[in-house]
Amino acid sequence: MAMAVAAARAVSRGRLRSLLTTTVNFPSRPCAGAGAGDASPSFFASEFTGPSYGSAGSATSVTKLHLIRFIHASSELLATRRRDEARPQKQKRVKKVDRGPPVEAPYIPPARKRDSKSLSDRTIEIFEGITIVELAKRTGQNINYLKQILTNVGEKIDTEFDPITVDVAELIAMEAGVNVRRLHSDEGAVLEPRPAVVTVMGHVDHGKTSLLDALRLTSVAAKEAGGITQHLGAFVVSMPSGASITFLDTPGHAAFSAMRARGAAVTDIVVLVVAADDGVMPQTLEAISHAKTANVPIVVAINKCDKPSANPERVKIQLGSEGLLLEDMGGDVQVVEVSALGRTGLDKLEETLLFQAEMMELKARINGPAHAYVVEARLDRGRGPLATMIMQSGTLVSGQYVVVGAEWGRIRALRDMTGKVIEKAWPAMPVEIEGLRGLPMAGDDVIVVETEERARMLSTGRKEKMERDRLRKAMEEKFEIPDASGEEGSERVEMPIIIKADVQGTAQAVTDSLKSLNSSQVSVNIIHIGVGPISQSDVDLAQACGACIVGFNIRSPSLPISLAAKQANIKICMHRVIYHLLEDMGKLIVQKAPGMLEIQVAGEGEVLSIFQLTGRSKSKGPDVKIAGIRIVDGRFTRSATMRLLRSGEVVVEGSCLSLKREKQDVETVDKGNECGLVIQGCDDFRIGDVIQCLEQVKRKPKFVSAENGAVRIEC
Numbered sequence: 001m002a003m004a005v006a007a008a009r010a011v012s013r014g015r016l017r018s019l020l021t022t023t024v025n026f027p028s029r030p031c032a033g034a035g036a037g038d039a040s041p042s043f044f045a046s047e048f049t050g051p052s053y054g055s056a057g058s059a060t061s062v063t064k065l066h067l068i069r070f071i072h073a074s075s076e077l078l079a080t081r082r083r084d085e086a087r088p089q090k091q092k093r094v095k096k097v098d099r100g101p102p103v104e105a106p107y108i109p110p111a112r113k114r115d116s117k118s119l120s121d122r123t124i125e126i127f128e129g130i131t132i133v134e135l136a137k138r139t140g141q142n143i144n145y146l147k148q149i150l151t152n153v154g155e156k157i158d159t160e161f162d163p164i165t166v167d168v169a170e171l172i173a174m175e176a177g178v179n180v181r182r183l184h185s186d187e188g189a190v191l192e193p194r195p196a197v198v199t200v201m202g203h204v205d206h207g208k209t210s211l212l213d214a215l216r217l218t219s220v221a222a223k224e225a226g227g228i229t230q231h232l233g234a235f236v237v238s239m240p241s242g243a244s245i246t247f248l249d250t251p252g253h254a255a256f257s258a259m260r261a262r263g264a265a266v267t268d269i270v271v272l273v274v275a276a277d278d279g280v281m282p283q284t285l286e287a288i289s290h291a292k293t294a295n296v297p298i299v300v301a302i303n304k305c306d307k308p309s310a311n312p313e314r315v316k317i318q319l320g321s322e323g324l325l326l327e328d329m330g331g332d333v334q335v336v337e338v339s340a341l342g343r344t345g346l347d348k349l350e351e352t353l354l355f356q357a358e359m360m361e362l363k364a365r366i367n368g369p370a371h372a373y374v375v376e377a378r379l380d381r382g383r384g385p386l387a388t389m390i391m392q393s394g395t396l397v398s399g400q401y402v403v404v405g406a407e408w409g410r411i412r413a414l415r416d417m418t419g420k421v422i423e424k425a426w427p428a429m430p431v432e433i434e435g436l437r438g439l440p441m442a443g444d445d446v447i448v449v450e451t452e453e454r455a456r457m458l459s460t461g462r463k464e465k466m467e468r469d470r471l472r473k474a475m476e477e478k479f480e481i482p483d484a485s486g487e488e489g490s491e492r493v494e495m496p497i498i499i500k501a502d503v504q505g506t507a508q509a510v511t512d513s514l515k516s517l518n519s520s521q522v523s524v525n526i527i528h529i530g531v532g533p534i535s536q537s538d539v540d541l542a543q544a545c546g547a548c549i550v551g552f553n554i555r556s557p558s559l560p561i562s563l564a565a566k567q568a569n570i571k572i573c574m575h576r577v578i579y580h581l582l583e584d585m586g587k588l589i590v591q592k593a594p595g596m597l598e599i600q601v602a603g604e605g606e607v608l609s610i611f612q613l614t615g616r617s618k619s620k621g622p623d624v625k626i627a628g629i630r631i632v633d634g635r636f637t638r639s640a641t642m643r644l645l646r647s648g649e650v651v652v653e654g655s656c657l658s659l660k661r662e663k664q665d666v667e668t669v670d671k672g673n674e675c676g677l678v679i680q681g682c683d684d685f686r687i688g689d690v691i692q693c694l695e696q697v698k699r700k701p702k703f704v705s706a707e708n709g710a711v712r713i714e715c
């Protein structure tokens with residue numbers, strides 16, 4: 001197994017290089033031609049079910065061979081698909097353009113040679129005008145290797161200090177196997193105030209739709225046109241002052257999390273709708289968790305204030321006890337009392353949102369290439385894939401080539417929120433584009449590229465990268481390659497948990513019990529507590545935060561939810577007995593703990609004689625003192641640190657430079673035997689001195705349960 005793991009690592013590192021330099025033919029493999037992509041899952045299944053993963057030599061070598069063949073074949077599949085999809089590339093010189101002042105990018109230290117993270121787990125930041133030298137530093141790859149990829153993608157540069165476009169940089173980075181984040185730098189550009197983008201969230205039936213409808217009616221456009229047919233899942237409310245706010249109509253909690261999980265920071269402000277008669281409910285708390293995790297400010301709208309049973313003050317107290325620091329209570333979360341049906345308080349809400357936006361000083365670059373995020377995508381029978389997006393910066397122009405997530409297309413039609421065809425779109429505008437080749441996903445970013453060829457290449461490259469990552473993940477799961485990142489054992493890892501229980505009281509009890517499992521190695525972080533069954537929104541939140549979900553005294557999640565959790569690799573622990581739950585979670589925590597490095601006395605010996613090695617040539621260094629000892633306890637190891645004690649006091653500690661038995665170098669000496677020993681930095685042994693052999697061991701914590709039912713993790 002160890003060999004297989006080492007092979008997996010080594011091959012994984014060399015895998016992408018082999019994409020460029022090695023041609024591996026597997027005649028029996030169904031990997032060529034248009035069906036190549038389809039062939040991969042079945043190939044994977046047929047090759048990887050069955051073989052033994054035990055430690056027997058033959059089984060190990062078979063496993064290793066399978067692994068290497070699999071990786072090469074996967075690379076072949078992808079290369080073949082790439083050749084099929086991409087058009088022939090003509091050699092093109094990167095134009096040297098004046099890109100203004102250099103972009104100040106955050107410093108990312110160059111990759112260490114033995115990086116424990118695999119390449120696909122790493123994300124580097126790239127920007128327009130980056131050089132191959134900088135890219136090599138960030139990817140940790142060789143300059144010549146990156147130049148080779150540059151040539152392969154049809155580009156040429158004179159020197160590695162020439163600036164390259166951000167698109168080319170992405171192609172190279174993807175080929176080198178790392179993830180990228182584009183810095184849409186606005187350095188030097190003129191920034192202008194832009195409207196805030198607001199999402200409305202809250203518990204079911206608390207009046208989100210009614211509130212959006214009421215706000216929609218205040219739109220100037222609506223007043224002018226005498227009613228508006230909303231076309232998109234977003235709309236803009238224009239204020240008499242000339243300012244405007246973009247409301248996202250679509251994202252429920254799930255869409256919000258999905259977008260956040262994909263890194264899209266679309267929303268500036270969350271409006272938390274709470275019904276004044278009903279008060280804080282489970283989905284209110286979920287919404288708070290979502291907004292807090294996304295670091296988005298909340299404005300509370302206490303709705304249905306027209307109802308006789310309305311009690312806004314009670315709602316405020318409830319929110320306060322949930323940790324929302326409301327303005328009335330000296331905090332900075334603003335609260336507005338409204339009635340969506342009675343259409344009261346809406347002006348105040350809009351004012352509050354504008355004030356909040358003003359405080360945030362929301363600005364964007366208006367000119368230059370557009371950047372946007374998808375909030376919704378659908379397939380229209382007549383018009384094909386349609387994506388609704390919120391503009392982030394720049395100007396989007398009809399007819400431009402765009403890459404949206406892993407899809408690409410040429411904008412055939414650009415529509416505003418009313419469905420009117422427009423020519424251009426600016427920051428914070430919700431627009432719909434038509435002309436994509438495939439359906440993107442919520443949260444995908446939209447970038448504009450110069451040519452169709454570049455759009456195709458980026459889309460193909462991104463799809464390939466996704467496929468490679470998927471295969472790698474499947475492969476790692478199959479071979480259970482252990483994560484070496486906790487090697488030092490000194491850091492504290494976090495364990496994010498979402499708790500769902502039957503009633504609030506039990507949820508609180510489970511929370512308190514789980515907190516008792518906090519330890520110096522693993523910090524239990526309860527990110528959300530809710531009542532009721534596990535929902536898609538819980539799964540989304542868990543995915544966004546890498547959390548596991550604990551269900552207590554509730555029915556098992558529905559099949560779609562279970563499948564979604566499985567697909568997202570989210571662990572769900574369902575229990576009805578608190579002790580079982582704690583035991584289960586305790587095991588998980590112990591598993592997750594990195595382990596603490598500890599010094600242990602592995603052996604002890606007594607100095608019986610002392611020797612001196614003299615007469616050495618100058619080049620071989622000074623004289624050396626050797627202690628002749630007898631091991632009285634445990635075992636001595638050549639690679640360990642030695643400690644010399646005299647009358648119970650430590651004289652010196654140093655690494656073992658030599659360990660010999662009868663003039664033979666040995667790795668270990670056991671109790672009862674005699675040996676000769678040289679300790680670094682020690683030339684003063686005396687008969688009767690005690691020498692201890694110190695070894696570093698990694699100690700995992702233990703789950704301990706006391707008889708009174710109390711539990712804890714002992715480190």
Ligand SMILES: Nc1nc2c(ncn2[C@@H]2O[C@H](COP(=O)(O)OP(=O)(O)OP(=O)(O)O)[C@@H](O)[C@H]2O)c(=O)[nH]1
Nearest residue numbers: 203204205206207208209210303304339340341342
């Ligand atoms: N009295 C009163 N009723 C309201 C008000 N706002 C909404 N309602 C009623 O509350 C009910 C739910 O309103 P919706 O707007 O559908 O609530 P929602 O939060 O969008 O519901 P979901 O989309 O199902 O989550 C409807 O019957 C509305 O008429 C209000 O301000 N006052």
